[in-house]
Amino acid sequence: MKRFSLLALALLLFLTGCAGFTGGSEGTQASEGKTEDGKVKIDFWTFWGSEIRRPVIDKIIEDFNNSQDEIVVEHTYIPFGDIWTKELAAIAANNPPDVVINDINATALRGQEGQAENLAPYLEKDDISGRFYENLWDATLYEGDSYGIPFNTDTRLLFYNKDAFKEAGLDPNKPPETWEELEEYAEKLDKKSGDTYERIGFYPLYGVGSDVWLLNGSGMNYFNEDDEPVINSETNVDTMEWIKSWKDKYGEDTINRYQSQIDSQQSNPFFNGSLGMMANAATFYTQIRDYAPDLDFGVAPLPEKTSGSGNTSWGGGFVAEIPKGSSHPDEAWEFIKYLTDKEAQEYWAVKNFDNVANIEASESAATSDELSEKDQMVYEMAAQNLNDTLLTPMPAYAPDYVNLINPQLDAILIENKPAQEALDKAQQDVEELVEKTAQ
Missing domain, CATH: 3.40.190.10 (Periplasmic binding protein-like II)
Incomplete structure (x- = not known):
């Protein structure tokens, strides 16, 4: 029936x-x-x-x-x-x-x-x-x-403003290659007037989500070669803590102010030099072409977590x-x-x-x-x-698994839930989904 x-x-x-x-x-x-x-x-x-x-x-x-x-x-x-x-x-x-x-x-x-x-x-x-x-x-x-x-x-790339690089004393033809360099470059690109940022060097969640950096950091999907979930791996915990450190650095008010400009597309702060670097889909270039045709910029692979770990991107x-x-x-x-x-x-x-x-x-x-x-x-x-x-194809043995993971990623960044605790919960939920699907 x-x-x-x-x-x-x-x-x-x-x-x-x-x-x-x-x-x-x-x-x-x-x-x-x-x-x-x-x-x-x-x-x-x-x-x-x-x-x-x-x-x-x-x-x-x-x-x-x-x-x-x-x-x-x-x-x-x-x-x-x-x-x-x-x-x-x-x-x-x-x-x-x-x-x-x-x-x-x-x-x-x-x-x-x-x-x-x-x-x-x-x-x-x-x-x-x-x-x-x-x-x-x-x-x-x-x-x-x-x-x-x-x-x-x-695919996702790193876009960087060459004029901002020159102003900050950075080589405009040498983008950051590792997360450590990414932090160093961002520190030099940051510019404040009193307590207000006139330019921020980089924020990892402008243009891409946490999942892209988890993929970049680990070089693999949420599942290993044996189709087992590995959501709460040490690397993933470290990555989420790294993302959270950027939010703590700039503060919620600054992040929200910049995000509102990004959402309007044509007033994206990357276009006027008030955002030094930005990860985004390659097709983000069409917005640059349409709204900031004179912008002097470069593109590069997403920086590696550590030297030799790989420039893994998501598509x-x-x-x-x-x-x-x-x-x-x-x-x-x-x-x-x-x-x-x-x-x-x-x-x-x-x-x-x-x-x-x-x-x-x-x-x-x-x-x-x-x-x-x-x-x-x-x-x-x-x-x-x-x-x-x-890619992150939806495995037949774990349909809609992302709906179990994403709330925990949000909890880390929005509710200050410890990364280990949140990813442990996501790991448990996905393991239960896999077991249920197999029945």
């Missing part, structure tokens, strides 16, 4: 959320049949509806449609906040799209839940796994089989999937191959200034004549950094 109710609810969601979509690329239901000239129609769902990304993906689709005479791809745009709910409802109603863009970090979980088609039969005939960065490909696997093909990704991304029950999986596969091949990937990378999953396309985009000198500098660094970038 419970199973029937869930299916009924999913069907209701689909009918109310999708049935009103009629015609065109603004929301057609999953394609059926063929065109008048006998071409198979496949429906491709994305959340790329902005004035920048929509024309790019539509051009890629147009190029694919013109490249052969058997398949026609129709683009359905659905807002980011709705697309995956609608997809699950469509799967439950046995009327899914043929291809959908989905979150890479939950690909294995969707494989386990039977929400995406197993791509192993296609890969046996047409193995394209070598196109992609290894960490991205591995994130698509469940029990050794892929359930999605990597499309785009991202996410999206995959192209064939939802379970697609009416045209063979044709969907042909489109996915085109979507993730060099030409389409490089076009997406250059036009959107976005990191892509295809290695050859990523490396080629970094030297594209369509990019300015600054564009190339940042993109090349980002492309190189993908080799040191880890």
Whole structure:
């Protein structure tokens, strides 16, 4: 009875959320049949509806449609906040799209839940796994089989203000390489007028979260190679105490004042030199380009915790999937191959200034004549950094584990809970989740 109710609810969601979509690329239901000239129609769902990304993906689709005479791809745009709910409802109603863009970090979980088609039969005939960065490909696997093909990704870098470096007596061509140097540089960059900071050198949680520094410090995810949670490791405790020391140094009022400026984007204190260094996604550069085009800045990998520990960064991304029950999986596969091949990937990378999953396309985009000198500098660094970038895929044996960890990280920084105590609690909660999931 419970199973029937869930299916009924999913069907209701689909009918109310999708049935009103009629015609065109603004929301057609999953394609059926063929065109008048006998071409198979496949429906491709994305959340790329902005004035920048929509024309790019539509051009890629147009190029694919013109490249052969058997398949026609129709683009359905659905807002980011709705697309995956609608997809699950469509799967439950046995009327899914043929291809959908989905979150890479939950690909294995969707494989386990039977929400995406197993791509192993296609890969046996047409193995394209070598196109992609290894960490991205591995994130698509469940029990050794892929359930999605990597499309785009991202990585975190250290941005630093070269003019501020010069003013503080630092070499503008030598960014900090370790956490110790990061602290030393920040101390020199700090500038106060009385009790008020006119410039702060660095604060680790501007632009990224605690999880990025935990990854950077330990060089691994929250789980070890044996799939065991290692949340309360000595390194993680040390990292959280290190982050807390920065908050204690600058004080909550200063941190909140700067954060309010960062939230407004165009008045980001990094743009005017009142924030010397900032960790952020590589695509943060597009804000610099738009709001502070004359800023003299550099980019570098995230500093190592200690010399030799590694410049580990964090990334996410999206995959192209064939939802379970697609009416045209063979044709969907042909489109996915085109979507993730060099030409389409490089076009997406250059036009959107976005990191892509295809290695050859990523490396080629970094030297594209369509990019300015600054564009190339940042993109090349980002492309190189993908080799040191880890993902945090949702393990099938511990779904939603981050919801057990994040409250404890907040408790350390907001409630002054001892780092060891908080991470011990997170460790216990995740271990219980793993045990419960295994039952």
